[in-house]
Amino acid sequence: MTWPQALKQFDGYLRLEKSLSPNSVEAYVRDISKLQQFLIIQKLSLGPTQVSTEVLREFLATLQGLGLSATSQARTLSGLKAFFSFLIMEDLLKIDPTDTLEAPKTGRHLPDTLSYPEVEQLLAAIDLSTDEGLRTRALLEVLYSSGLRVSELCDLRLSNIYADEGFMKVVGKGNKERLVPVGREALKHLNFYLSGVRGHLDIKPGAEDVAFLSKNGRPLSRITVFTTLKKLAEQAGLRKTISPHTLRHSFATHLIEGGADLRAVQEMLGHASITTTEIYTHLDRDFLRQVITEFHPRS
Incomplete structure (x- = not known):
């Protein structure tokens, strides 16, 4: 089997059998392409089924030497493991060369968040006299009220918004559906946009059910959302680097600081594992520690 054949079949396997999102498929295939490039640079004429554990160790060491973060290294190893598991499943390989490879320690970093006053400061900077502002x-x-990923926001469908019940149906990673609550303020401003702006657009075919559209009537891109937030943060005088994910982190953090159940937050965020959600409890502990420091007579 050649590398192009292996990559094509691996791509199809991830999309059809594993039902991974296009972004995840692209990332996995890109990781295997990096391995192929490494072999070419090292002048190693090895096919997909001829790669040894030692070669993979050298490949990962090279990535580390190039300055790739521990998180990115761990994700690359995850892609390699998926690829060689696929080859074994297809009876193209007997022994998995990734079996004895261990991911680097990634640790856990606390995600950037906005305080509630900073969220209000961001919202106050919006010019509501324009269609773009609305x-x-x-x-x-919607991002702050429901903790959506930017891809979930861009893919949000009108038919999946249940305003009367205060919920939205969201399609997340791996095409998994979940119901998330949406607050009254979010629904109010969403209605202003849908009736006052979106209703007057020349909507292009295929975008009839997409909630957020560009001024040309096409589905809003993730880049547009990122750019909009970056400009708005500058206008609001916020020095933090703000992205759509910042609002998702803020949503989770503010819920947990307010006493929300961790499993409820896990469900709303669409995390497959509770350990992913537990990162936000570190922020909560910092908050509690600050309260004790400021107000406890023995601190």
Whole structure:
């Protein structure tokens, strides 16, 4: 089997059998392409089924030497493991060369968040006299109210918004569906956008059910959301680097600081594992420690 054949079949396996999102498939295939490039640079004429554990160790060491973060190294190893498991499943390989490879220690970093006053400061900077401003207010309210990923926001469908019940159906990673609550303020501004702006657009075919659209009537891109937030943060005078994920982190952190159940937050965020959600409890502990330091007479 040649590398192009292996990559094509691996791509199909991830999409059809594993039902991974296009972004995840692209990342996995890109990781295997990096391995192929490494072999070419090292002048190693090895096919996909001829790669040894030692070669993979050298490949990962090279990535580390190039300055790739521990998190990125661990993700690359995950892609390699998926690829060689696929080859074994297809009876193209007997022994998995990744079996004895261990991912580097990634640790856990606390995600950037906004305080509630900073969220209000961000929202106050929006010019609501423009169509773009009304759209920006609606999408920010939805992001902060429901903790959506930017891809989930861009893919949000009108038919999946249940305003009367205060819920939205979201399609997350791995095409997994979940119901998330959406607050009254978010619904109010979403309605302003849908009726006052979106209803007057020349909507292009295929975008009829997409909630957030560009001024040309096409589905809003993730890049547009990122750019909009970055400009807004500058206008608001916030020095933090703000992205759509910042609002998702803020949503989770503020819920947990307010006493929300961790499993409920896990469900709303669409995390497959509770350990992913537990990172936000570190922020909560910092908050509690600060309260004790400031107010406890023996601190």
